[in-house]
Amino acid sequence: MERKAIIEVFGQLRKSLNAVIANDEWPGYTCGLTEEEFLSFKKMINKEFQLNPWFTKENCLKALGGIVHLLDNESLTTFSENYQFTSKPKLVALIMAGNIPFVGFHDLLCTLLTGNKALCKLSSSDSRVPLRIIQWLIQWNPELKEYIQVSIGPIKNYDAVIATGSNNSIAQFETYFGHIPHLFRKNRTSIALLDGTETDDELKALSSDCFDFFGMGCRNASKLYLPTGFNLNRIFENFLDQQHLINHHKYGNNYDYNRTIFLMNQIPFLDNNVFMLKEDEGIHAPLSVIYYEFYTNQEEILAKIEGMKDELQAIVGHGFIPFGKAQAPDISDFADGVDTCSWLNSLS
Structure with a gap:
């Protein structure tokens, strides 16, 4: 699979999510979704708080807006040019947190943009919306079926791990994943x-x-x-x-x-x-x-x-992140200050 195709499918996701954020009613096929798909996703967003009370409709839409912010086609192209696209993809297990909606999206994006494959272990607190978005990506480009997997049970047969969790979970991460290439993130x-x-x-x-x-x-x-x-x-x-x-x-x-x-x-x-x-x-x-x-x-x-x-x-603050922008990171604002894409490139 080529990087250009990956950028194109994320561009389609940007268009679809923009439509979801901006419209209560289906805007037509130009959004990349059928009316049934559009309304079903809107309904899911409206009911997320029933499964996770912290995931209000407003917060879900805010999180989707953050994803849209990352997916400008030109920015994605310029950003990805800084990194190699591997011809020998590794299967990277992504252990995603669940404190805010789809907080692991950036890791998925970086994994695919470097040509690697993602094995997503979704948080029990945040599984429905990420799964639906992943299904869309594969639907729009079936080649991605070989590049994105979602694990329901225990993960296995992976080559590397990116895990995000609490300080207490780091010890468990070390026990289970410490023997393979890993990128662990704890509380900050x-x-x-x-x-x-x-x-x-x-x-x-x-x-x-x-x-x-x-x-x-x-x-x-x-x-x-x-x-x-x-x-x-x-x-x-x-x-x-x-x-x-x-x-x-x-x-x-x-x-x-x-x-x-x-x-x-x-x-x-x-x-x-x-x-x-x-x-x-x-x-x-x-x-x-x-x-x-x-x-x-x-x-x-x-x-x-x-x-x-x-x-x-x-x-x-002045001279740092502008006021009001803390929760709107750019694509190059890597968690913990560790360049995820460079780390992924090092796996090859």
């Missing part, structure tokens, strides 16, 4: 570094960086570094668009639990009945909580951040 989080010149619009965009997908992604900013004297009321005032979060029962349960823990242990915090701000040197804040820390010297705080880069996925 993201931070925002503010310098005090941020506009209200930038702070409103920061609220998305913190709370898109309920704050469950590794690219969500869970810690704010603020210049001494920063008015914390500006955070609460500009995060008002997130008030809807508290109406979600699972998010609300996390909020109630963490608030109760803080109160029982007499831990100081600030609260707006939607989320809490807690002054803390840590960077891994629990759901519904944002940690913050004041700094006086920017050079010192930059040095501190550099020292914790192995724990960070993204940094938001």
Whole structure:
């Protein structure tokens, strides 16, 4: 199979997903889907929350928009030219996480663009939408049937592994997959570094960086570094668009639990009945909580951040990722800063 054909089929996926995001009714065959396929997928998106309450319709559509962002034909072509397309494909097992919808898509994309084959082990928390998308890809280009497999049971006969999970699962990954070429990803989080010149619009965009997908992604900013004297009321005032979060029962349960823990242990915090701000040197804040820390010297705080880069996925702020873009990575924004395509090329 040629790389050009792979890029073309992903271009078709971009067109179809764009149609799903933009239309409630079937827009016609130009979207690449029959009316039945289109409406069935829309129905699936609308009902995902019944299987996984975190996967609301809004979050599913947001995740699909992130996939569309990756699949510009020209960008895909330019990006893929930086890597070899192997003539001896390896079967790469992709152990996908399930914290946000189809979070493993980038790994699938990189695997195919380098000419390798993907053995997808979907998360039990996120299986229906990824499976449907994979079915479309194979339907549009039947050659992909030899390049994409989905494993229902235990995976076997693979040549390499890309596995994403929690810190606790890394030990299991090492046990099962440590003897073959592997790329393991554990828990990371993201931070925002503010310098005090941020506009209200930038702070409103920061609220998305913190709370898109309920704050469950590794690219969500869970810690704010603020210049001494920063008015914390500006955070609460500009995060008002997130008030809807508290109406979600699972998010609300996390909020109630963490608030109760803080109160029982007499831990100081600030609260707006939607989320809490807690002054803390840590960077891994629990759901519904944002940690913050004041700094006086920017050079010192930059040095501190550099020292914790192995724990960070993204940094938001002036000179870093623009506010509001943490959950909209470009195709070259590799997880954990490891070039997935270069690693895949090394397998040949």
